[in-house]
Amino acid sequence: MGGSFLLFSYLLSVFASLPSFTVVKADSDLTRPSFTPINRDLYHSSDDLIEQIKSLVHRHPDKLTVETIKAGNKGYTSEITVVTYCQSRKETDDKSKFRILLSFGQHGRELITSELALRILSILSEEQFLPKMDRASLNGTLENVVIKVVPMENLNGRKLVEAGNLCERRNGRGVDLNRNWSVDWGKKEKDYDPYEENPGIAPFSEPETQIMRKIAISFDPHIWVNVHSGMEALFMPYDHKNRTPDGLPSQRMRLLLEELNNVHCHKRCMIGSGGGSVGYLAHGTATDYMHDVVRVPMSFTFEIYGDNTATLKDCFKMFNPVDHTTFKRVLNDWSAAFFTIFKLGPHQIDVHSKAAVSSMDKWVSIDEYFDGYLMGRRNRYGKKMEVLEVGMQEIRTYFRLFLLSSVLLLFMFCSRISKTGRQIVSAIPI
Ligand SMILES: [Zn+2]
Structure with a gap:
């Protein structure tokens, strides 16, 4: 639609701007557009x-x-x-x-x-x-x-x-x-x-x-x-x-x-x-x-x-x-x-x-x-896509925090075991 309107305006403006040219000359120019349109006979929409x-x-x-x-x-x-x-x-x-x-x-x-x-x-x-x-x-x-x-x-x-x-x-x-x-x-x-x-x-x-x-x-x-x-x-x-x-x-x-x-x-x-x-x-x-x-x-x-x-x-x-x-x-x-x-x-x-x-x-x-993972969920529940997209950053942050706290807990747990272990070890030689 837009294309045909543009073409129409183009034809109109060319026609208006070339009053001194003969009709034949104007025709030969107009049949050669500056760009090739999509060939609808060959290509599907x-x-x-x-x-x-x-x-x-x-x-x-x-x-x-x-x-x-x-x-x-x-x-x-x-x-x-x-x-x-x-x-x-x-x-x-x-x-x-x-x-x-x-x-x-x-x-x-x-x-x-x-x-x-x-x-x-x-x-x-x-x-x-x-x-x-x-x-x-x-x-x-x-x-x-x-x-x-x-x-x-x-x-x-x-x-x-x-x-x-x-x-x-x-x-x-x-x-x-x-x-x-x-x-x-x-x-x-x-x-x-x-x-x-x-x-x-x-x-x-x-x-x-x-x-x-x-x-x-x-x-x-x-x-x-x-x-x-x-x-x-x-x-x-x-x-x-x-x-x-x-x-x-x-x-x-x-x-x-x-x-x-x-x-x-x-x-x-x-x-x-x-x-x-x-x-x-x-x-x-x-x-x-x-x-x-x-x-x-x-x-x-x-x-x-x-x-x-x-x-x-x-x-x-x-x-x-x-x-x-x-x-x-x-x-x-x-x-x-x-x-x-x-x-x-x-x-x-x-x-x-x-x-x-x-x-x-x-x-x-x-x-x-x-x-x-989230994309998969999005597909299944198509309508919630926007909400999930907005929530993605937060979920990622929470997930990182969760990982970090798990590592910290593990570290604390291990250091406690090793302290207990040391006490036992030091008790043996004496
Ligand atoms: Zn390309």
């Missing part, structure tokens, strides 16, 4: 896309389940739809399965990524097929995996884009959801642009990031992929340093990315650490958190499409294919890439090694477990 996904799940209750998680604070609320694929629904929580977590649409303007999520889910449900896919071997592969798909992480930001703000990447209150995580949070580079990279008032200040963290910690995936657009690249950690991590897991990540680049990206994709390859360091990103804190053995950020010929303000064209052929090509190439991951991933990592890493090596702070 956010509501329609979520609706399509929900009805897809409805048609395949044996393999797919869907949940909507809501959270909010300070009068701002958000919701995230999560679809879980498992060949046998009863085994969704089976921790001996290989677990993959994929997120799409973290940045509002990158519409193509959510279309890819729908395509992947359609193939998983066997309503659509990959051109060269051997269904029998694929079914064998998928037998031992659980895949969680977040098709549209940033619904509120996406709504702003659909309302005409085509360059918006942040959430519904101006925070970049890929700068709101706790690893190296809030550090600003010299070329920091608040319009693009506002990290929020604190790590995990945003409900969307809180929900994603909760999903990641409870699901504890072996593979994480954060799907974006703007260029063609396959990134691994780190985003906040210009190097990749050391050791064997890092080499495994790189090998998988090289395979994907050769087979599906026609060797066009940039490979390496996000920070080292993209030309700037990014602080507080999801992928660095998944790698450093959740200890996901393979943590990636994929950039699936970019048009560097688009002008600066022509964001729809810069981040999304605008013609049918390219649209189809991007969805085909990248859905095939994801099915290669589903196939190769479980061979790269021993499922049980992750369990060992989780129990011995992984460290998630009390706050993080606590937030996860």
Whole structure:
């Protein structure tokens, strides 16, 4: 609505300001707007896309389940739809399965990524097929995996884009959801642009990031992929340093990315650490958190499409294919890439090694477990969300005080025992 009004005013003002031009000249200028609008023939609206996904799940209750998680604070609320694929629904929580977590649409303007999520889910449900896919071997592969798909992480930001703000990447209150995580949070580079990279008032200040963290910690995936657009690249950690991590897991990540680049990206994709390859360091990103804190053995950020010929303000064209052929090509190439991951991933990592890493090596702070716990309660009692959010800080403080007093009591108790002990010991020799 707003868009058509703007266009009307624009036409009116151009018409009024060009009285000396011939009609033909004015026409030729008017047919070329300065930016490309969303191609509604190719792209779903956010509501329609979520609706399509929900009805897809409805048609395949044996393999797919869907949940909507809501959270909010300070009068701002958000919701995230999560679809879980498992060949046998009863085994969704089976921790001996290989677990993959994929997120799409973290940045509002990158519409193509959510279309890819729908395509992947359609193939998983066997309503659509990959051109060269051997269904029998694929079914064998998928037998031992659980895949969680977040098709549209940033619904509120996406709504702003659909309302005409085509360059918006942040959430519904101006925070970049890929700068709101706790690893190296809030550090600003010299070329920091608040319009693009506002990290929020604190790590995990945003409900969307809180929900994603909760999903990641409870699901504890072996593979994480954060799907974006703007260029063609396959990134691994780190985003906040210009190097990749050391050791064997890092080499495994790189090998998988090289395979994907050769087979599906026609060797066009940039490979390496996000920070080292993209030309700037990014602080507080999801992928660095998944790698450093959740200890996901393979943590990636994929950039699936970019048009560097688009002008600066022509964001729809810069981040999304605008013609049918390219649209189809991007969805085909990248859905095939994801099915290669589903196939190769479980061979790269021993499922049980992750369990060992989780129990011995992984460290998630009390706050993080606590937030996860509260989030769970919030989902169950949706209406109490605000109250719980306000109460969260106090509960945390009480919990810390409780821990501190327990330690003090224990200390006093121990020192009393040792005094008693000393008396007994000193009594013996005499
Ligand atoms: Zn992005």
